[in-house]
Amino acid sequence: MMVPLPYLMALSGAIFAIGVLGFLTRRNILVMFMSVELMLNAVNLAFIALGSRLGTMDGQVIVFFVMTVAAAEAAVGLAIIISIFRGRETVHADDLTLLRW
């Protein structure tokens, strides 16, 4: 007995929305980063759910890849954050507005 697909999709959509919200409203880069991870997981959930309903492994494989990429992204992203912090002594998104006219 499986959970109805729309529930899962709705859950994933909700988590995704929350992630977006966090990305938009938090000023701490790290927390923004975490919000990104939230979104990733929401999408993963959708993949898994649809994959299992369609009876294919593809969804899971894609999630597998998403995890890998997330790992890489976390490594590099955090390294960048560290180097930024060394240079600017801040992790606040609205203090890091150098790429500007």
Add this chain to the structure above:
Amino acid sequence: MAELIVGAIEAVLMIFIGLNLAVFLLYFERKGSALIQDRVGANRASITGLGRKLGLPNLGIINTLVADPIKLFTKEDFVPAGADHFLHTLAPFIALFPVMITFVVIPFGDTITFGGRTFGLQAAPLNAAALYLLATIGIGVYGVSLGGWASNNRWALLGGIRATAQMISYEIAMGLAIIAIVITYGSLDLQAMVRMQGGVWFGWLPRWGIFVQPLAFILLLTAGIAESKRVPFDLPEGESELILGYMLEYSGGKQAAFMLTDLAEQALVAMLLVTFFFGGWQVPWLYRDGFHLPGGAIVALAPLLVSIAGVVAFLIKVVILCSFMGLIRWTLPRFRYDQLMKLGWKILVPLGLANILITAFVVVVAGGAH
């Protein structure tokens, strides 16, 4: 439904066993070390000196197993100023919880039959138990690290960081070892692994994993001890340099929880080693219908007895391994931090990888596992 209930009971039983093993280790800490170091050790607080009257040697069981716990759990629960209350309280249980829930996947016996119904003696017959182990152990990191961080104390924080780094590093070695084992048995199911270790080679040698994966055994043993942060890997606690490391700011029940975690982890590691390498509940030459001795003689046994024998054998093996780790604890000095990392990354990990390669090669060539 019955399965669920029985499973719950078994789970409770397993956790109970685990905790008791932890306590046994605690006792062994005291008395065993005294034994090794040729001291008297814990010998106080015998109630009414009864044992003395009976002329029994004073094993200091009381003050180890009764007085100390009482003392611990009646102490004041102290939270340092400026500490993060929530996390400070949460940390020990985050540390303890994963270990607890890990016990439930360990098969401690074959099947037992009650009133015509057969139950597997494994609380949670999980078909991906090996992964489950890794997952829970991985989660275990947070308790220690958060505990260190939440104490608002430099020593504690250092201890936490050390603990985190150490556990993460050795998780890799552990994972590699387990992967090799999984390749060998061709299954993630611990019960299946144990079943495969039944029977004998050449008519007399039990088909235990240790004979197939000695290297994996060494890896898993080392990594396991490191995971449980026991000597010689107790840098996170490192009394001489960090006082008590991440436990520094803890007292009473919480500290007890932390210590319990370590001990339970050790017990867990012992169980895993037994499961992976020493045939779990398998008794040499014992089959469902009784002993088939190498000579060819057959001693018939009742199925119930066989099952119980399995459980007992499992416990005995675990105790032996625990004691072995205790020996190690009192034999080896503590590593230096760089030595620790070097050992983890430059020795264990490459060994693990090589082991995986060889194993996979052999498996492919031999066609099929075991």
Add this chain to the structure above:
Amino acid sequence: MPIALFWFLAAVSLISAFGVVLQRNPLHCLLALIVTLLAIAVLFIGEDATVVGFLQAIVYAGAIMVLFLFVIWLLNLRAEMGPTGHLGLKLFGTIAVAAMFAELMAFLLPPHLQIKFAGHAAGYGSIDSLSQTLFSEYLVAFEVTSVLLLVAVIGAVALARRSTASEIQEHAADNARKERSAAQ
């Protein structure tokens, strides 16, 4: 998976997700995130994606998040005091996100997503089937991903490591040489 369990997990994941967004202390956010990940992992397992679920717990919750933890420690981040972010951004951001959520619901809930589902084949989501798929039709992607990881490691090291004393001296020497050449 029992529907009740699903509701429970959904509640947990949503609450903790909100926790990620709303808490002030980055560490608490991290914890909340970990909880979310674990809940989602269980959901995976409930969807017969056993291996991926455990991987989620091991890799995501067990490793990547520790990375975050380390960074938080390294930067010694404490709770943010005072208002965080721009008010306008918060307001409009919330509105936009609400709109997007509404759209997503409208897009995901309706019946056209009701896929007729007749149970899973044996061994679906087991490590065997995953490996089969992964190493047959996704092999190239898999290999490329390994390269990606390697590159990421190198990049992370290159970005985060402090230059050693000798390197600093070299750098200074270079600059001096440049100036001299410029002077000439």
Add this chain to the structure above:
Amino acid sequence: MVTTVVNLPSSALALILLFPALGVLFNLFFGARLGRRAVSIVGPGVMFLAFAAATWALVRLFMLPPGDALTFTLWPWIEAGRFHVELALRADTLSGVMIMIVTGVGAFIHLYSVGYMAHDEDFARFFTYMNLFALSMLILVLASNLLMMFVGWEGVGLCSYLLIAFWYTNPQFAYNGRKAFIVNRVGDAGFILGMLTIISVLSRGGVWTLDFPTIQAHVALFTTGTATAACLLLFMGATGKSAQIPLYVWLPDAMVGPTPVSALIHAATMVTAGVYMIARLNFLFMLSPDAMTVVATVGALTAFFAGTIAIVQPDIKKVLAYSTISQLGYMFLGVGSGAFAAGIFHVMTHAFFKGLLFLCAGSVIHAMGGEQDMTKMGALRKHLPITFWTMLIATLAISAVPGFSGYFSKDLILEGAYESGHVWLWGLGVLTAGITGFYMFRLIFMTFFGESRVEPEKLHHLHESPPSMTIPLVVLAIASAIGGWVGLPKGLLWGDAFARFLSPVVGNFRPGVEASTLGLSVVATGVGMLGILLAYVCYIRMPGLPMIVAWRAKSLYQVLLDKYYIDEFYNLIITRPLFFVSNVILNRGIDRFMIDGTVNGIGATVRSGSRLARRSETGNVQHYAFVYVLGVLGVVAYYLYLVRH
């Protein structure tokens, strides 16, 4: 007159081009680094090698049956549809003569330059240009088709510009260089148009190439009209390159270049390119009597006017420049009246003696430390003996004293002019002969005779030039003395061997009017002697006389001195209006106002627009993300729409 021409491939031609090319590369890339020694060896060396190769080619030509030619095809150059031009070299007797002149005279002038430019810091650059010039000139004369000839044509123009403005730090010199270049452009426009005319005519006849033999073979395709058009246009190019009326104005100013340049480019070789071109296309010009008449007339007039101007010029090189123009006029008179061989003959002799004259003048200037004004010279005879004697020989040659080279060639030309019926032009030519004698000996007398007018401080370091300069003088002196004997009057010894040698290419001169060669020659020579005598009287016997004459005929004198105000005239009718139009209308009106206005307007609009737009670029990631979310909203809405319908 179409002869079935046999073409023998010969790598000698390639060698002739190869050596100067190597010289160019060497001097260009290593010259400055390896220093004067290397350059002064390589620069002239390559020319002598080319001379050797040219000699070899000529010897082979001699051995061929008349009418045959050597060819060397490198590769197809242009393949545009059916139009096909090959990069090919072709040497018939005409080219043979030219390459001998170019490489021979050129080689010695290179040698001379080593001494003359010894103290110039841009030694290597000079020889780079010189070799490049030689290369271009050789391409011009060896080209097997009109287009390739044009390449050489432009190449020599470029080198001429580079070398005139060699001392570019002097703005006046640079200006003169540009003047030469621009005036040549005018002519070259004519050349291009002529070429296009030929192409169009030929292509209409189904011939899609410009090879000279092919053109010659299909010359029947030309009507008199088209031929006239083509010829006049080409002649326009010739007037530019060869400094004829109306485009001669650049040549006198070109004298600011180093003297070897004047000798090589502006006397011996480049300026004769026009003559060569007409001779090369003789078959075409023969088709249009009008064109021929124009050529002859222009030549005669140029000869006369230039001569008259030369009479009064005080600057030694100016005198020589105008005499060059005048001599070129002779050549055109020759080719214009159909005596192509005579024209080329004069090209050769003129190359000898005028090159020599310039070199001598250079030697004099060298000795005088850059002084060019003859009124500040005089009595240099004892100081520069070699220069004096060689220059005297050259002067005798140019003033057509019998026996010297100039005599034969000029005689042939005048004879041709008379016999082709242009009696007036003949008269003009004879008159010019007198003028020539007069101004040349005026030059000699003012320079080497009379009492010295040299500033005392220059007097003591007067010195004969180094051997590297004097040797070429001697060689060329010999050449200009006896060089004419290859074309003696008919019947005398080997007769006009030169004309016979060329005849397969330029055909034989077919007189229209009968006349006694001897008589004509006597008249011309007599007039020439008269001029010399007059000069003697004016500048040796009674040196005051010129002043008096000049004072009496003040206006005429002034007019002559100011070269008939031609430059001023051109300024007035061409340069000024051109400047006005370009500056006021094109520059200020169209360029600055309309184009710049539009561009700047657009720019300003964009800038002000972006000044607003960049407000949106806050640099804050979250703002961007917000916009991104809005985009997502849009996309999802669109898909919703799709799903619903």
